Amino acid sequence: MLEKRILVVEDGITMRMFYQDVLGKAGFAVEEAANGVEGLEKALLGHFDLMIVDINMPKMDGYELVTRIRREPSLRAIPVVTISTEAQGEDATRAYEAGANLYIVKPADPASLVEMARLLTGARA
Secondary structure (H helix, E strand, O other): OOOOEEEEOOOOHHHHHHHHHHHHHHOOOEEEEHHHHHHHHHHOOOOEEEEEEEOOOOOOHHHHHHHHHHHHHOOOOOEEEEEEEEEEOOHHHHHHHHHEEEEEEOOOHHHHHHHHHHHHOOOOO
16 A cells, blocks of 8 residues: 655744654655745646645735635645644634645644544545
């Protein structure tokens, strides 16, 4: 079975390293982008089974990135998980309205993150 590929779009290097470590150890191939513009470019050029998108980023925030992903026919079917430090209900509502499949509040629990990635990509444990 081919390795499932995840694109992590996150401006914080520490968080990107966290995702790389946790998801990489679980058997996923993880690529990174440091902002929404870079994330959209990488998504358009590659094939990904899941995208994890931070909300608060420079150049293009997560809401705009998810909106653009859902408008792009070649990307529309990719599951997108948004993640943020914002715990207010309206932030999750905005993410879902943009087209997110799931909204997680930081910090993400490593075991839950891996389980969510497996469920959304169809990867085996």
